[in-house]
Amino acid sequence: MKIADITGFLEQWGPRDIAWDRDNTGLQIGDVTQPLKNILLCMDLQEEVIDDALSRNCNLIITHHPFLFLPLKKLDLARDPKSKLIRQIINNNLCIYSMHTNLDFTADGVSFTLAKLVGLDNISFLAPIEKDQYKITVFVPENSAEVVGNAMFSAGAGIIGNYSGCSFRSSGTGTFFGNENSNPAAGVKNRFEKVEEIRLEVVADAWLVERVVKAMTAAHPYEEPAYDIYPVTNKNKNYGIGAIGEYENPVKTSEFLEIVSKAIDQKCLRYSRNHPEKIKKVAMTGGSGFEYMKFALAEGADAYLTADLKYHDFQSAEGKILLIDGGHYETEQKTLKTVKNKIQKHFGKEMPAGIYFAGVNSVRYFYTKKENK
Numbered sequence: 001m002k003i004a005d006i007t008g009f010l011e012q013w014g015p016r017d018i019a020w021d022r023d024n025t026g027l028q029i030g031d032v033t034q035p036l037k038n039i040l041l042c043m044d045l046q047e048e049v050i051d052d053a054l055s056r057n058c059n060l061i062i063t064h065h066p067f068l069f070l071p072l073k074k075l076d077l078a079r080d081p082k083s084k085l086i087r088q089i090i091n092n093n094l095c096i097y098s099m100h101t102n103l104d105f106t107a108d109g110v111s112f113t114l115a116k117l118v119g120l121d122n123i124s125f126l127a128p129i130e131k132d133q134y135k136i137t138v139f140v141p142e143n144s145a146e147v148v149g150n151a152m153f154s155a156g157a158g159i160i161g162n163y164s165g166c167s168f169r170s171s172g173t174g175t176f177f178g179n180e181n182s183n184p185a186a187g188v189k190n191r192f193e194k195v196e197e198i199r200l201e202v203v204a205d206a207w208l209v210e211r212v213v214k215a216m217t218a219a220h221p222y223e224e225p226a227y228d229i230y231p232v233t234n235k236n237k238n239y240g241i242g243a244i245g246e247y248e249n250p251v252k253t254s255e256f257l258e259i260v261s262k263a264i265d266q267k268c269l270r271y272s273r274n275h276p277e278k279i280k281k282v283a284m285t286g287g288s289g290f291e292y293m294k295f296a297l298a299e300g301a302d303a304y305l306t307a308d309l310k311y312h313d314f315q316s317a318e319g320k321i322l323l324i325d326g327g328h329y330e331t332e333q334k335t336l337k338t339v340k341n342k343i344q345k346h347f348g349k350e351m352p353a354g355i356y357f358a359g360v361n362s363v364r365y366f367y368t369k370k371e372n373k
Ligand SMILES: [Zn+2]
Pocket: 065, 287, 288, 328, 332
């Protein structure tokens, strides 16, 4: 198995095109064509992570936060810690790969993991991402509809939420007149032809359109397949921001805080005043997500869990929602286990490599031993 087999699978699950435009997901450094040894998962590429990778014979390190984010202007191999790490990475033929906001915005990613950890039911995306979808309509002879449809599905079209293979097919009559240079698959050239055809319609995410059209034209029997591509304005259900779900029976706020604390291994939670007393509907965005609280309010959530909150953010939640800061690392790091499970489930017994975890929280906490009097 090559490293590219793993990264290719990760990009099917969390396509790089759904990430923020300013993000830098995907390969950071390395050669993905080399055989895979073991995999190391971490939030951030710290020095200790490289040591861990070498001691566990890992040559693929998957980080959540991109290792290369701001442009590098020089490699100061004597003084700059990042440059030194790059030298170590290259010298040891390691591959560094990042899955960042594409892991945030995919189903079963960062926020869905968090929602499952706190035990919510009916989990869905909190807000849509601004990524376009298109409708591709193709006209195909009846006996080729199946093969053309399947080719488009295989290229990633026709996925709506939990359903794949979604299409609509209606029948009608297609007409054409092939000129002297034509070579029609049905009928003959220089004659006006009428053929029973299927109008086959599928949706596709913007970044898949080219691939889907290529697959469709390869499978289509006509020399010049007729097709239309048009933008649709419906919300993309396949990817989104945050997660929202609910408890079957409301829980007391104190109980809910306890659930969150245990779920993310965070002993100290910061939360807002004047909050609802019972929690039923809960929204969350792992990492920095205060800007999405407005979606939680619009959905009527009783609580919103995120991180990196400022003092005045808590004030703005008062009387409206229970706003909780669970810590950036804590609200994201559990997703690494989801990444491990996804890879193992997908590759099953073919998976030759071990998958390990590394790295630590960049934020330290101090607990005083003195009791406050
Ligand atoms: Zn983060």
